[in-house]
Amino acid sequence: MEFTEKIPITIEAQLKEQPLFYAATDLMNDGQFGKQWLILTRTEVAIWAEDGNLTSSLPLSDITDARVAGGVGGGTLIADTKRGPVIVLRYTAALTSIFGHVAKLIGALAKGEELPTASEKDFPRLCPKCRTPLSHDSLACPVCKNNGKVLLRMLSYAKPYRKQMIAAAIMLILTTLIELIPPYLTKRLVDDVLTPKDMGSALLWIVVGLAATSVVLTGMQIVRGLIGVWIGSKLMGDLRRDVYQSLMRLSLSFFDRRQSSQFIGRVNSDSEAMRQFMTDGVIWVSGEFLRVVAIAIIMFSLDWKLTLLALLPTPLMIIMSSLLWPKMGRLWYQQWRSVFRLNSIVGDSLQGIRVVKAFGQESAETSRYSASNRDLIKSDIRVQGIWQGVFPIFSLIAGAGTLLIWFYGGRNVLNDGMSIGTLIAMITYLGMLLGPLQWVSQMLNWASHAISAADRVFEIMDTPADVPDTVNPANIGRVKGDVEFKQVTYGYEKHHPVLKGISLNVKAGEMIGLVGHSGAGKSTFINMICRFYDSDEGTITIDGNDIRTISQNDLRQQIGVVLQETFLFDGTIAENIAYSKPDATELDVMRAAKIANAHDFIVQLPDGYDTRVGERGHKLSGGERQRVAIARAIIHDPRILILDEATASVDTVTERLIQEAISRLVKGRTTFAIAHRLSTLRNADRLVVLDHGKIVEVGTHEELLQAEGAYFKLVEAQKELSQIKGVESA
Amino acid sequence: MNELEVKEVQEEQPAELAEKDPFEIHLLEPERISFSRSSGGVFQAVIEGKAYDEIVLFRVFPFRYTTQFISVRNPKNEEIGIVRDISLLDRESRTEIEKELQLRYFLPIVTRIESVKQKADLWIWELGTNLGDTRIVMRNLHEFMQFPGNNRVILTDMNGKRCEIRDYEQLDSHSKRQLRDVM
Numbered sequence: 003m004e005f006t007e008k009i010p011i012t013i014e015a016q017l018k019e020q021p022l023f024y025a026a027t028d029l030m031n032d033g034q035f036g037k038q039w040l041i042l043t044r045t046e047v048a049i050w051a052e053d054g055n056l057t058s059s060l061p062l063s064d065i066t067d068a069r070v071a072g073g074v075g076g077g078t079l080i081a082d083t084k085r086g087p088v089i090v091l092r093y094t095a096a097l098t099s100i101f102g103h104v105a106k107l108i109g110a111l112a113k114g115e116e117l118p119t120a121s122e123k124d125f126p127r128l129c130p131k132c133r134t135p136l137s138h139d140s141l142a143c144p145v146c147k148n149n150g151k152v153l154l155r156m157l158s159y160a161k162p163y164r165k166q167m168i169a170a171a172i173m174l175i176l177t178t179l180i181e182l183i184p185p186y187l188t189k190r191l192v193d194d195v196l197t198p199k200d201m202g203s204a205l206l207w208i209v210v211g212l213a214a215t216s217v218v219l220t221g222m223q224i225v226r227g228l229i230g231v232w233i234g235s236k237l238m239g240d241l242r243r244d245v246y247q248s249l250m251r252l253s254l255s256f257f258d259r260r261q262s263s264q265f266i267g268r269v270n271s272d273s274e275a276m277r278q279f280m281t282d283g284v285i286w287v288s289g290e291f292l293r294v295v296a297i298a299i300i301m302f303s304l305d306w307k308l309t310l311l312a313l314l315p316t317p318l319m320i321i322m323s324s325l326l327w328p329k330m331g332r333l334w335y336q337q338w339r340s341v342f343r344l345n346s347i348v349g350d351s352l353q354g355i356r357v358v359k360a361f362g363q364e365s366a367e368t369s370r371y372s373a374s375n376r377d378l379i380k381s382d383i384r385v386q387g388i389w390q391g392v393f394p395i396f397s398l399i400a401g402a403g404t405l406l407i408w409f410y411g412g413r414n415v416l417n418d419g420m421s422i423g424t425l426i427a428m429i430t431y432l433g434m435l436l437g438p439l440q441w442v443s444q445m446l447n448w449a450s451h452a453i454s455a456a457d458r459v460f461e462i463m464d465t466p467a468d469v470p471d472t473v474n475p476a477n478i479g480r481v482k483g484d485v486e487f488k489q490v491t492y493g494y495e496k497h498h499p500v501l502k503g504i505s506l507n508v509k510a511g512e513m514i515g516l517v518g519h520s521g522a523g524k525s526t527f528i529n530m531i532c533r534f535y536d537s538d539e540g541t542i543t544i545d546g547n548d549i550r551t552i553s554q555n556d557l558r559q560q561i562g563v564v565l566q567e568t569f570l571f572d573g574t575i576a577e578n579i580a581y582s583k584p585d586a587t588e589l590d591v592m593r594a595a596k597i598a599n600a601h602d603f604i605v606q607l608p609d610g611y612d613t614r615v616g617e618r619g620h621k622l623s624g625g626e627r628q629r630v631a632i633a634r635a636i637i638h639d640p641r642i643l644i645l646d647e648a649t650a651s652v653d654t655v656t657e658r659l660i661q662e663a664i665s666r667l668v669k670g671r672t673t674f675a676i677a678h679r680l681s682t683l684r685n686a687d688r689l690v691v692l693d694h695g696k697i698v699e700v701g702t703h704e705e706l707l708q709a710e711g712a713y714f715k716l717v718e719a720q721k722e723l724s725q726i727k728g729v730e731s732a
Numbered sequence: 733m734n735e736l737e738v739k740e741v742q743e744e745q746p747a748e749l750a751e752k753d754p755f756e757i758h759l760l761e762p763e764r765i766s767f768s769r770s771s772g773g774v775f776q777a778v779i780e781g782k783a784y785d786e787i788v789l790f791r792v793f794p795f796r797y798t799t800q801f802i803s804v805r806n807p808k809n810e811e812i813g814i815v816r817d818i819s820l821l822d823r824e825s826r827t828e829i830e831k832e833l834q835l836r837y838f839l840p841i842v843t844r845i846e847s848v849k850q851k852a853d854l855w856i857w858e859l860g861t862n863l864g865d866t867r868i869v870m871r872n873l874h875e876f877m878q879f880p881g882n883n884r885v886i887l888t889d890m891n892g893k894r895c896e897i898r899d900y901e902q903l904d905s906h907s908k909r910q911l912r913d914v915m
């Protein structure tokens with residue numbers, strides 16, 4: 003508990019008993035921000051003000067139970083007493099989990115039950131230094147960490163290409179030095195040849211020298227450019243691969259909350275920004291730095307007084323740059339956000355293009371797009387505008403330096419204090435020097451652009467998977483298929499459980515039918531078996547192994563799923579069927595399709611098994627798609643089969659066929675099937691009725707009918723419905 | 733946030749509504765409801781002659797209407813009805829319902845933006861609100877700032893805490909300057 007706070011001494015001194023548990027809340031009871039302490043002992047629940055005054059206390063003997071009422075952005079801890087419910091304290095959302103635990107603790111104390119132990123996840127963790135809330139798996143505090151680390155981490159991507167980078171750097175040093183030769187040669191030309199009008203061999207040699215340097219320079223620039231491109235592309239590839247890998251590693255809950263199209267931009271443009279910085283940026287920056295130093299040395303040795311004069315405006319430029327750069331950073335981010343919004347709209351409406359067209363909303367979508375487009379135009383203009391506005395000013399200031407040299411240098415030449423050649427060389431060198439200085443701002447921009455891109459990229463990489471693999475996964479081999487739920491509770495949002503205390507023991511080879519109202523938690527139930535999410539409480543075991551101790555790969559190897567939303571990948575039908583078993587033979591694929599009753603319709607397609615089903619399989623009908631998905635599950639040959647509404651969108655004849663297929667398939671496999679059409683579950687060994695996240699009934703079809711409980715009602719309701727419609731009986 | 737969206741009409745209606753059309757939204761008449769608070773601080777109501785010793789409120793359109801369209805539910809989450817506009821209620825009920833909404837929808841109103849700083853990949857807002865000073869930490873701006881329109885801004889903390897800027901045009905010039913940089 004090093005991350006939680008200690009009770010203030012003023013309060014601790016007054017305590018008569020050793021506290022069982024304590025926690026600080028961040029709200030006063032009237033809803034104002036402020037700090038109060040809840041201190042729980044065996045006899046009472048007390049609330050203390052931060053300054054050590056007792057605010058209220060409730061004897062435990064009065065309390066019958068405790069619970070939290072979650073609001074939005076915060077919540078309330080309520081104790082049920084013999085005189086009715088009492089509000090103990092309020093807190094903001096950051097403390098939801100800890101007071102959820104407190105409620106359970108008080109409840110258990112009041113009822114004399116065994117006290118629940120707090121898991122590490124229940125405690126909000128704060129950075130010991132700056133008190134910023136920390137996320138669960140990261141130890142590093144994001145506030146205390148600095149930009150330098152991000153830079154270093156970014157540069158670590160360049161490590162594998164160290165040799166090439168060094169080669170590029172050497173090239174760079176050489177080109178930089180060679181670039182400095184021509185002005186010097188010009189000086190000699192003016193001073194030794196032109197001014198004395200001395201037509202010796204010198205003129206020829208100097209011109210040859212000038213020609214040679216430009217040839218060498220060009221050659222080296224080409225080589226350096228090629229190396230740069232090579233490193234850049236490789237780096238970019240590495241980055242993209244890593245981002246994508248991290249995306250694949252993340253748990254479903256990460257994607258539940260985000261729009262998937264936003265990641266397309268992240269994978270591509272953010273890694274591009276990082277690449278640009280690392281190759282162009284780093285090489286360019288170090289090159290320019292070198293050049294500035296070299297030129298400064300030459301200039302000082304030519305005429306130090308004049309040089310100082312010429313450099314007079316530079317501090318001004320540096321100050322301007324540094325004022326500008328934070329502003330530019332924010333503007334860049336704004337522009338990025340506009341692009342991001344625009345991309346989301348495109349992604350969104352294209353993914354739902356069928357709905358858009360079905361409701362005739364093309365023009366509404368277009369205007370939604372236009373609005374965002376206008377935003378982007380605006381921020382584009384602003385970013386580019388500042389750029390275009392500031393750049394000439396930099397040139398102007400830089401120009402002032404040149405003017406000073408012309409004036410004072412010119413006077414020196416007239417006084418014979420300096421040769422014309424030196425003056426021309428000074429002017430040329432100064433031009434070369436001011437170039438990079440003007441670009442200081444650009445450089446900083448690049449850096450800030452890249453750092454924010456890197457932040458976004460590393461954010462994805464650093465997001466801990468909510469469903470982590472254990473370090474030493476148990477080797478389970480091929481399982482028998484016993485599945486047991488022990489008191490499983492889970493909510494997509496912590497304070498809002500969707501499954502509540504589910505316990506169920508399923509023998510290997512058993513077929514379980516899950517029924518219940520829409521939203522009862524059936525799909526959630528099977529999500530838990532697949533371990534798409536981890537339970538908040540309780541455990542799920544397969545053959546007696548907690549599924550958390552099994553590697554997710556191994557686990558999913560054992561499980562075949564046909565999900566409620568059938569998703570087919572862009573590819574042929576054959577590829578889709580063989581998705582989980584790429585080495586499947588053509589015969590395997592056909593056999594699986596045959597079992598799923600898909601073979602016949604596939605054969606009749608013009609392109610047969612090679613029909614491209616395109617994005618999401620839109621070329622197939624709903625029922626056809628489902629049968630392809632069933633074939634995909636079959637070829638996987640799983641020990642545990644999960645069918646979520648696998649036959650929802652097929653006609654009754656096809657359903658019967660699929661059912662036969664399934665009954666062949668389920669032999670010897672543990673099966674969980676969900677169906678709203680109860681007749682589908684005829685073959686189930688046991689039916690489990692879920693209602694509001696709880697199991698209300700378990701038994702065979704006959705048993706449950708006899709019990710005349712929830713299942714009976716569902717069956718009756720369906721009978722009624724089909725009588726109205728005058729079709730099949732349930 | 734999803735849980736706040738308009739709930740579909742429940743399949744099981746509370747008994748007193750059973751005879752009415754179960755698919756009709758039941759608007760409560762202001763004269764026939766009164767809200768109060770128990771000695772334990774719990775929000776209670778007498779609605780159409782029936783007393784409820786615990787009541788839960790939901791804003792149906794939490795972003796668009798903060799004081800209109802309030803869904804009144806029992807702790808079992810069954811809708812008793814909808815209050816169209818709380819300004820039509822009697823004085824005591826109105827104060828209580830306002831207070832309860834404020835507590836349930838913990839959404840302090842920003843009165844001053846002290847500073848917005850970017851540190852590494854975090855944006856740290858130091859804010860003054862009607863409920864005291866607070867700090868909001870965001871991972872980024874594009875996911876944690878929302879603009880429901882009318883110059884309103886909703887700021888969400890990494891941990892789910894939220895603050896609202898009612899109208900950024902009304903803020904003092906220092907705050908506006910802080911905000912302009914990030915909008």
Ligand SMILES: Nc1ncnc2c1ncn2[C@@H]1O[C@H](COP(=O)(O)OP(=O)(O)OP(=O)(O)O)[C@@H](O)[C@H]1O
Nearest residue numbers: 258494495500519520521522523524525526527566
């Ligand atoms: N990804 C999610 N994030 C947040 N809440 C979710 C998510 N998926 C489901 N829920 C919520 O969990 C509850 C149970 O959903 P679930 O999908 O398990 O229902 P179901 O029994 O399969 O219903 P149906 O028969 O309609 O498929 C619902 O209230 C739903 O809103």
Ligand SMILES: [Mg+2]
Nearest residue numbers: 524525566646
């Ligand atoms: Mg479902």
